[in-house]
Amino acid sequence: MKDFDFSLDKSEVVTLLGPSGVGKSSLLRVLAGLQAPASGTIRIDGEALSDVHPRLAMNFQNPGLLPWLDLEKNVAFGLDFARQPKLSREERQNRIDAAIAEVGLDHARRRRPSELSGGMAQRAALARCLARKPEVLLLDEPFGALDEITRAEMQDLLLKVVRDLETSAVLVTHDIDEALLVSDRIILLGGSPGHEIGQWTIDLPKPRHDAVSELGRLRIDILSTLRNARLHH
Incomplete structure (x- = not known):
């Protein structure tokens, strides 16, 4: 380049x-x-x-969801990435809830990745990015x-x-x-x-x-x- x-x-x-x-x-x-x-x-x-x-947050073609975690925990996982600010338990949950709501997946927060359609998995991956603000x-x-x-x-x-x-x-x-x-x-x-x-x-x-x-x-x-x-x- x-x-x-x-x-x-x-x-x-x-x-x-x-x-x-x-x-x-x-x-x-x-x-x-x-x-x-x-x-x-x-x-x-x-x-x-x-x-x-x-x-900055990056989203790939492969959603990269962890199969042993439900959707909510996959969204929360992004908050543990390197250099993320430390959050209180309440702040952390508020970010997770807001991100899941933004992508319209409140009804699926307890589902595992194997239970999600392709579109839902991509919404979850996007929510994982959004939780980081x-x-x-x-x-x-x-x-x-x-x-x-x-x-x-x-x-x-x-x-x-x-x-x-x-x-x-x-x-x-x-x-x-x-x-x-x-x-x-x-x-x-x-x-x-x-x-x-x-x-x-x-x-x-x-x-x-x-x-x-x-x-x-x-x-x-x-x-x-x-x-x-x-x-x-």
Whole structure:
């Protein structure tokens, strides 16, 4: 990854879009502090990050729920991660309850992961992130393994979380339609790994399910940019 400059505003959803192998997930891991950048600096409010940070939370395609814990305990598990602030028992429970309520899983808090659908498992994984009260959510294709209807529900949930909690989000996906539906800004990576080949700001109000013509024009532009980059690579 070379000469890549990236910034994120409060409550902004930025999508890193592109085909497999262009460095989307690697970039997200660098932002999360899970992988050191070869050069350059990652900062949050001017503070340089050199490790994982409680102000950031990462969600993966695999929910990663612990099978021997029920949903509530899986959500609570995120509060034990490194560098998390110490909480009183009441504060801890309040965070857990609020996170579970935010993703609509109050009715399932005693269920084990084996009793959850794919969508419910992803909601639980998101709640585990939210219990930490992050300022930035880093999402590595979290909806990629879900069926189309469940995926649409999770996209709507992401927008609800960003709106309710004023959390920013960086989403990695190879799905152009998903990027168009949820993003305030799209950064297209292509050609060599980590190379930005295009960027679009989308000012349309959300949800955008009915903005067919506007999103269709953007989709054509993104595909054209990607094809041109491949032809000249």
